[in-house]
Amino acid sequence: EVQLVESGGGLVQPGGSLRLSCSASGFTFSHFEMNWVRQAPGKGLEWVSHVSANGDTIYYANSVKGRFTISRDNAKNSLSLQMDGLRAEDAAVYYCATGVWFRFPDWGQGTLVTVSS
Amino acid sequence: QSVLTQPASVSGSPGQSITISCTGTTFDVGSHNFVSWYQHHPGKAPKFIIFEATKRPSGISDRFSGSKSGNTASLTISGLQADDEADYYCCAYLGTWVFGGGTKLTVL
Numbered sequence: 423e424v425q426l427v428e429s430g431g432g433l434v435q436p437g438g439s440l441r442l443s444c445s446a447s448g449f450t451f452s453h454f455e456m457n458w459v460r461q462a463p464g465k466g467l468e469w470v471s472h473v474s475a476n477g478d479t480i481y482y483a484n485s486v487k488g489r490f491t492i493s494r495d496n497a498k499n500s501l502s503l504q505m506d507g508l509r510a511e512d513a514a515v516y517y518c519a520t521g522v523w524f525r526f527p528d529w530g531q532g533t534l535v536t537v538s539s
Numbered sequence: 540q541s542v543l544t545q546p547a548s549v550s551g552s553p554g555q556s557i558t559i560s561c562t563g564t565t566f567d568v569g570s571h572n573f574v575s576w577y578q579h580h581p582g583k584a585p586k587f588i589i590f591e592a593t594k595r596p597s598g599i600s601d602r603f604s605g606s607k608s609g610n611t612a613s614l615t616i617s618g619l620q621a622d623d624e625a626d627y628y629c630c631a632y633l634g635t636w637v638f639g640g641g642t643k644l645t646v647l
Contacts, residue, residue, distance in 0.1 A: 457636075466628060466638055467577070467579070467585065467630075517584065517585065523573075523590075523591075524575070524636075525587065526577070526587060527587050527596065528587070529584040529585050529586070530584060
């Protein structure tokens with residue numbers, strides 16, 4: 423059974439940094455693309471970032487480009503999102519999700535990021 | 540505001556059918572079939588229910604079906620059940636990915 427477990431969320435001040443992690447199990451992690459998707463309070467889903475299976479190809483949404491960095495460690499079955507220069511509008515539940523042929527088959531339960539002074 | 544337009548809400552009674560539309564442009568929904576749909580119960584992980592506009596992943600009830608015509612993709616849920624009450628999102632690949640604004644389904 424595919425399991426994706428996010429961690430690292432919390433309260434951070436505007437301008438601060440936070441590092442999210444996603445621990446994967448139940449599948450061959452190194453074979454799958456991975457993504458971060460977020461949902462701000464009262465808003466819809468927003469795709470944030472994508473990394474290819476071997477880590478060579480990375481994409482970001484314009485809203486986070488230059489501030490967020492996605493990475494993965496296939497030896498540890500782990501996905502990360504380094505978030506710097508956080509803004510109030512980055513407050514959201516962040517989900518990690520697998521990627522297969524332009525779709526997101528599996529999702530974690532999410533981790534909450536709150537940006538407030 | 541998303542480039543994919545969904546109705547904010549739809550409703551139906553148990554046993555009825557409803558359809559949720561997802562309207563894009565000739566540059567996204569209209570140019571390929573890489574449209575997927577997700578069911579999201581608040582507080583839970585989103586669930587993948589349709590891919591490539593019309594295909595159902597294994598384990599998803601055949602009450603869920605997808606279609607596409609021109610620049611609009613649609614999700615139809617037949618035989619509505621109470622547990623279908625959730626938010627539904629379309630998603631299209633445009634070089635990167637974009638979600639529709641979401642549709643809240645209320646089962647009356």
